[in-house]
Structures are given as C-alpha cells and as structure tokens.
Amino acid sequence: MSPSYSAAEKDEILTDAFARLRSRGISSDWTTSTHPHTALWQECRRLMQDQAFATELADFLRSRTILRRAIQMFFTQISMSARADWRAAPEPIRGVVARGWLLGRWLPTFLMIDGPIGRFVCHRTSPLHPRLMRSCY
Numbered sequence: 001m002s003p004s005y006s007a008a009e010k011d012e013i014l015t016d017a018f019a020r021l022r023s024r025g026i027s028s029d030w031t032t033s034t035h036p037h038t039a040l041w042q043e044c045r046r047l048m049q050d051q052a053f054a055t056e057l058a059d060f061l062r063s064r065t066i067l068r069r070a071i072q073m074f075f076t077q078i079s080m081s082a083r084a085d086w087r088a089a090p091e092p093i094r095g096v097v098a099r100g101w102l103l104g105r106w107l108p109t110f111l112m113i114d115g116p117i118g119r120f121v122c123h124r125t126s127p128l129h130p131r132l133m134r135s136c137y
Contacts, residue, residue, distance in 0.1 A: 010037035047131070056127040060120075070116035077107055 005013070011034075018031035033039045048054050061067060089097035120126055 007038055007041070011035045013037075014040075053127060060125075060127050064116065064120070067116045067120050074117060077104065 014030075014036040015034065018033075018036055021027075022031050030036045030040060086094060086098040086101045121128055122132065123129060
C-alpha cells in the first residue's frame with residue numbers, strides 16, 4: 001500500500017522540489033508559494049467551478065482519448081524506472097543497464113514535453129492554454 005501524505009507534507013515536498021527548480025531559473029506562482037500543493041489544489045477547484053471551462057475541458061478530453069492512455073503510460077514508466085537498480089546488475093553489463101535506467105527516466109519527460117500530455121498542457125487548442133500561456137512554448 002502506498003503512503004498517504006497530508007496536505008502539509010505535500011506542501012513541504014513540493015516546496016523542496018520547486019526550490020531546486022528555482023535554482024535552475026524556473027519560476028512561477030507555484031515555485032514561489034509557501035504552500036504549493038494547497039495553492040494548486042485551490043486553483044484546480046476554482047477552475048472546475050467555472051462552468052464554461054469545465055465544459056470546454058470535458059469536451060477536449062472526450063475528443064482526445066489518447067491522453068488518458070499517455071498519462072497512464074507516463075505513470076507506468078515512472079514507477080518501472082524508479083524500481084530499476086543498475087548497481088545490482090552484473091559488472092559486465094552494468095553500463096548497458098545504467099543507460100537503460102537513464103532512458104527509462106527520460107522517456108516520461110519526453111512524453112511531458114512533446115507528446116499528448118505536453119499538448120494537453122501547452123497547445124493553443126487546449127482549454128488550459130489561455131491560463132498557462134506564459135509557461136508554455
């Protein structure tokens with residue numbers, strides 16, 4: 001069974017992760033928030049209370065069935081690569097296994113940037129685009 005985290009623990013985890021992004025020059029309202037999980041949760045709730053947005057989002061998701069599978073594959077890949085331990089491989093093939101481990105960690109990033117998930121978040125046809133334009137390509 002996976003651990004359950006409180007909102008405060010999620011805020012702490014995200015605050016730490018976003019601090020690392022800020023050190024790389026990435027900044028947004030969430031990266032500078034003292035309670036990023038709570039802020040994100042509140043923003044999502046506010047957006048879903050906007051009936052026009054909720055309808056547009058539902059239509060968008062209904063017409064792009066690949067997105068559900070892409071998100072599922074993203075989490076599958078993350079969980080599989082997180083469990084791989086290249087250090088446990090026999091010495092003669094450790095380099096190959098390590099490269100596979102790195103590839104396994106970068107493939108989900110590709111799905112986020114240049115796949116159905118990236119288009120859902122940033123493409124001009126997405127209902128999220130007008131709200132995230134400053135963050136997207």
